[in-house]
Structure formats: structure tokens, C-alpha cells
Amino acid sequence: MSLVTASQMKAQTQMALKSPLAAQDPRIRVKKLALIGAGKLGEGLLSGVLGSQLIPVGHVAATVAHQPRADYLAEKYAVKAHTSNVQAVSGADLVLICLKPQQVKGFLHEVKKELRKDALIISAAASVTTGLIERELGHPARVVRAMPNTPCLIRHGMIALARGKHATDEDVALAKEIFGSMGRTVVVDEKHMDAITGLSASGPAYVYLIIESLAEAGVKLGLPRELSTELSAQTLLGASALVLHTGEHPAKLKDMVTTPAGCTIDGLLELEEGGLRVTLIKAVVRAAERARQLVESQNT
Numbered sequence: 001m002s003l004v005t006a007s008q009m010k011a012q013t014q015m016a017l018k019s020p021l022a023a024q025d026p027r028i029r030v031k032k033l034a035l036i037g038a039g040k041l042g043e044g045l046l047s048g049v050l051g052s053q054l055i056p057v058g059h060v061a062a063t064v065a066h067q068p069r070a071d072y073l074a075e076k077y078a079v080k081a082h083t084s085n086v087q088a089v090s091g092a093d094l095v096l097i098c099l100k101p102q103q104v105k106g107f108l109h110e111v112k113k114e115l116r117k118d119a120l121i122i123s124a125a126a127s128v129t130t131g132l133i134e135r136e137l138g139h140p141a142r143v144v145r146a147m148p149n150t151p152c153l154i155r156h157g158m159i160a161l162a163r164g165k166h167a168t169d170e171d172v173a174l175a176k177e178i179f180g181s182m183g184r185t186v187v188v189d190e191k192h193m194d195a196i197t198g199l200s201a202s203g204p205a206y207v208y209l210i211i212e213s214l215a216e217a218g219v220k221l222g223l224p225r226e227l228s229t230e231l232s233a234q235t236l237l238g239a240s241a242l243v244l245h246t247g248e249h250p251a252k253l254k255d256m257v258t259t260p261a262g263c264t265i266d267g268l269l270e271l272e273e274g275g276l277r278v279t280l281i282k283a284v285v286r287a288a289e290r291a292r293q294l295v296e297s298q299n300t
Contacts, residue, residue, distance in 0.1 A: 030055050034092035036085055036107060038062040038073055041124060042098035044153040048181035050077060061088040086114050094174075097123040101298055104128045108136040117141075120167075122175050124148055126197065127294035130164030130190060140166045144175040147193055148182065149201045157183030158200040162190035194295065198288030206283055211236055 033055050035046055046062060049055055061080040064070050070081035082088045089095055089111045099107055104125045115137070122144045123133060130143040143164035151157045159179040163172050176185045188196065211232045218228030243250055258264045271277070 030059055030094045032092040033060045033094045033096065034088040035060065035062040035096045035098065036088065037098040037100075037103070038064050038069075038081070039098065040153065041148065041150075042096075043073070045096065045098060045124070045148075045178070045182060046073070046077060046079070048152070048155060049178055050079075052181040054177060054181060061092070063088045085111050089115050089119075092116065093119050095119055095121045096178075097121065097125050097128075099125050101125050101127045101294065104133070104298075105136055108133065112137060120144070120171050120174065122146055122178070126201065127291055127298055129193075129295060129299070130162065130167075132299055134164055134166070142167045142171050144171055145190060145193065146175060146179055147196050147201055148179065150204050152179075152182040155182050159183055159185045160193065160196045160200065161185060161187045162193055163187075164190075194291040195284075195288045197291035198284045198286070202284070202287040206280060207236060 033049070035042055038046055042062070046060070050057060050060070057078050060077075061082060062070075062073055062077075063082050063085050064073065065083065067083055070083055073079060073081040080088075085107055093116060095115070097104060097107065104123070117139055120142045121133060123130075124146045126147070128145070130145050133143045134141050141164070144167050145162045145164065147160040147162075148157050149159075152159065157179075159182060161172060161175050161179065172187055176187065179185050211229070214232035214235070215225065215229040218231060219225050223231070239253070242248075242253060246253070254268075258268065
């Protein structure tokens with residue numbers, strides 16, 4: 001039996017990815033995807049889905065508020081782009097909602113009659129529960145709720161998924177496949193979504209503040225600003241990757257850096273004295289509380 005070389009395997013893989021069957025067969029068979037609200041997040045999701053060949057281009061319709069934006073999406077991605085939500089959801093068996101929270105109820109009322117009863121609805125609208133969508137549609141809709149964060153735009157996101165009352169295992173698997181094109185996914189009970197909003201959805205803002213602060217310290221010490229920012233950002237990126245790669249507790253990895261009577265312990269003492277640990281905890285808790293308030297306001 002002849003051995004297949006690495007280059008031959010690579011060529012076969014590339015041919016498989018280009019095959020129409022690759023776009024239709026690996027667990028995803030969607031006759032029509034309606035992506036509602038192709039703003040920054042929506043376009044990122046669209047790019048991820050098409051780039052991973054999860055759903056054929058000809059099976060996708062996207063909606064935006066203004067025609068110039070629709071023309072841009074149609075030209076860039078070769079999808080059908082509309083300003084009409086009703087037109088987009090007509091015949092769709094998968095609907096991805098990427099709207100602002102306050103727009104969701106209006107959208108559901110708008111498309112209620114046109115929307116297929118058996119359509120799977122995946123909502124990435126912050127603070128909008130699966131129960132709200134089921135209630136507004138007035139039938140046992142299959143709903144999966146997603147909580148992505150902004151690094152999804154470069155396919156390094158963190159996405160939490162929660163199933164609604166009527167969603168199936170296959171529905172959740174489909175949602176994982178779609179959002180897996182944008183980063184790492186986890187499936188959680190919906191009761192955890194407010195905490196996840198405060199942690200991973202709001203978390204990038206906290207990290208940017210830390211990067212900015214580290215960079216300012218470098219500038220204070222005489223480093224050029226661009227170099228200092230690059231050093232800071234890559235340091236956080238590498239440290240985060242090491243946590244995920246090793247699976248070690250962050251405290252253990254911290255101790256690896258902290259040599260006796262070294263430089264790092266002095267820096268850590270300053271951070272502890274400044275209350276960084278407690279402040280970050282409070283920030284996440286406060287953001288989660290706000291997320292809970294927004295959920296309550298959406299349900300009224």
C-alpha cells in the first residue's frame with residue numbers, strides 16, 4: 001500500500017473544501033439562512049459562515065437598514081441582501097438574529113406571519129431570552145441564544161450558547177458549528193447568561209484598559225508608544241493562550257513567573273495594594289447585574 005504524502009493530503013483536503021458537497025454535507029443542511037441585522041457582528045458572522053463553507057452562498061439572505069449597505073454586502077459576499085426582514089425570512093429554515101435588543105420585539109411582530117413555524121431561530125441579541133422569543137412568536141419555536149464577544153470579528157471570540165425549551169440537540173450542534181467558525185464555544189444553562197455577559201462579553205473592554213495601562217507604563221519608562229502597546233498586547237495574548245493550552249490554574253502560571261526576591265513579586269504587591277483583583281471582580285459583578293436589569297426590562 002502506498003503512503004500518502006503530506007502535500008498530497010493537503011491537496012486532497014483543499015479539493016474537498018472546494019467541493020459543493022463539503023458545503024452541504026458536514027452536519028449542516030440549510031435550505032435558506034436569513035441573517036437579520038448584518039452590522040459589525042452580523043457581518044463577522046456572515047464572513048465566518050461563508051469562509052468556513054458551512055452554508056453555500058446561494059442559500060444566504062442578509063438584512064440591513066439601508067440600501068447602500070445592502071449593496072455593499074451583496075457585492076462583497078455575493079449573498080442576497082435586503083432592507084426587508086419579511087422578504088429575508090420568507091422560506092428560511094434558519095434565522096440568525098443580530099439586532100440590538102430593543103429591536104427584537106418589533107422584528108418578531110413584523111415577520112411573525114411569514115416566519116416558518118419549524119424554523120430554527122438563533123439569537124445573538126444581548127439580554128434577549130429564549131423565553132421572550134418563544135412568547136412573542138406565540139408557538140413552540142426552536143430557539144438557541146448566543147452570547148458572543150467582539151473578538152469574534154477576527155475569529156478569536158468566546159461564544160456561550162443556551163437552548164430554549166423546544167430546541168433539540170441537533171439545533172444546539174448546528175449553533176455550535178456556526179459560531180465555531182468565529183471562535184471557542186460553550187453550551188450553558190440560560191441562567192448563567194447574565195454572568196457570561198458581564199465576564200466574556202464585557203471582558204474585552206477590561207482587557208483593553210489593562211493593555212492601555214501597561215502600555216502607558218512602558219511609555220513612562222521611555223519606550224516608544226507603538227512598541228509599548230505591541231509588547232503589552234502580545235503579552236496578554238500569549239499569557240491567555242498559555243492558560244488555554246496548559247489547562248493550568250492561572251495562579252500556578254503566575255507563580256512560574258514570580259521568582260523569589262525578583263522583579264515580578266514587587267509588581268504583584270503593587271497590584272494587590274491597588275486593589276486590582278477586587279476591582280476586576282466588582283467590574284464583572286456590576287456588569288452582570290446590569291445585564292440582568294436589561295433582561296428584566298426586555299421582558300416587561
